[in-house]
Amino acid sequence: MIERADQQVLNYVSKAADAAHGVLRADQRLDFAKRLRARIEIELHGSRKPRDVSKVLARFGDPVALVEREAGRLAAAGIATMRSRPPAAPTSVPVTTPTTAPSAGPVTAPSAAPVANPASGPAPASGAPPKEEAGATLRFAAVADGRDLPPGVREHRGVARERPTRRPGMDLPFAGLRKAAMFSANPLATDGRDARTIVKEHPRDAASMVILVMAALLVPFDLPPVAIFQVPVMVWAFGAALVLFSDTWTIRDKVLGIGAPLLGYSVGGVLIGGLRVGTEAGLSAFVTQFFDVSGTMFMIGTALGVVWLAYRLLDVT
Incomplete structure (x- = not known):
């Protein structure tokens, strides 16, 4: 009985640690898993009944949501995580050597090109939009509208946008029963319900x-x-x-x-x-x-x- 309850807690903490990959740093993941395990033990009050463990874990909710909450807490405290770490800045800028001007005219010194600060990234070119601040979300080019698309493609794209989003499993009848019958399934893929x-x-x-x-x-x-x-x-x-x-x-x-x-x-x-x-x-x-x-x-x-x-x-x- 005790081994079964410990296995339930271990599975839950493992899911939370897996969800923290790519979101928290290695030391943050370790600290988060330790504090989560300690908090679960406090809520159990020494009980080792599987039903009590299931109720406590249900109150904690989705492990992914706990990881998101932890990342938000660290971000509010100004602590950098894997998600908020700024991209690496280039360390060198290619330098173009000006060629010698023809002898027919006066030699003019080339205008000094702006040298990029490695700490702030490359300098923007003339007419380019201002660069993003360090750590800011990258901006991608806007998606072109459907004015130049064929009529059939525009019609089906509009239907797809207007169709309401359905919850996972709504279009699969008896999805829970089929998941439970997956004897060879991965427990992480079936949430331990196979x-x-x-x-x-x-x-x-x-x-x-x-x-x-x-x-x-x-x-x-x-x-x-x-x-x-x-x-x-x-x-x-x-x-x-x-x-x-x-x-x-x-x-x-x-x-x-x-x-x-x-x-x-x-x-x-x-x-x-x-x-x-x-x-x-x-x-x-x-x-x-x-x-x-x-x-x-x-x-x-x-x-x-x-x-x-x-x-x-x-x-x-």
């Missing part, structure tokens, strides 16, 4: 769901009971115990995940069995129909419960 990372950080929770699925799959085999207990029931009880002792799901999630198979077995068996025998059949016919459909309803309930637990595990992480 199946491999989730299983690695929650091995006991993943094992409990697998055991519940195995209990449902053993129902059709009609295995001999152990003492007075059916084998699928024993396997289900073991998986249910692992779910109950988990510190990831809430009490509501555990009740729904474990109660769905029981609800399907009892209520589903009664309803479906009663509908199959009708109102004129006797008790023995109803009992026969109940046991015929209760196993199938147990499997359906188990599937629904495991799907809910998996969804909540993905949502919590």
Whole structure:
């Protein structure tokens, strides 16, 4: 449990350090990562429960936003960063040697060309716009308008400009589900929400769901009971115990995940069995129909419960 919580914090701090590349200097990145880790530990108050760690990290927000805030703080304090560092100034200026004037006329001394100060950059040419100050944002040439473009290009460019910008993933249905199913994905690319990372950080929770699925799959085999207990029931009880002792799901999630198979077995068996025998059949016919459909309803309930637990595990992480 402690190792899982530490891994969550380490992943978060690593993302922040990666986002600081190209924004902060090496010493600033190291100091920022240390202070971020210390602040997270203060907010945890000594807790090592993965759910508490997830809540604290959610309050901190996007690591990229934290890096931007740190860069803004340093800029306001007048501390140079990688982003605010001025470009390197040229150290030398090419000198043109004036040629000797023809002997036919008087020799006039060439006018002294302005010598650039290495600290201030090259001097502007005649008629050129004033140079930018050191550290200022470089100005690029303005983009030409579409007056000289073909009519078709102008029309499609106007449509593209007027089209509203959509949030990432809006045009991809079930994008979160596909991201979670990327077993071989890079955790940094999926924000740690791919199946491999989730299983690695929650091995006991993943094992409990697998055991519940195995209990449902053993129902059709009609295995001999152990003492007075059916084998699928024993396997289900073991998986249910692992779910109950988990510190990831809430009490509501555990009740729904474990109660769905029981609800399907009892209520589903009664309803479906009663509908199959009708109102004129006797008790023995109803009992026969109940046991015929209760196993199938147990499997359906188990599937629904495991799907809910998996969804909540993905949502919590």
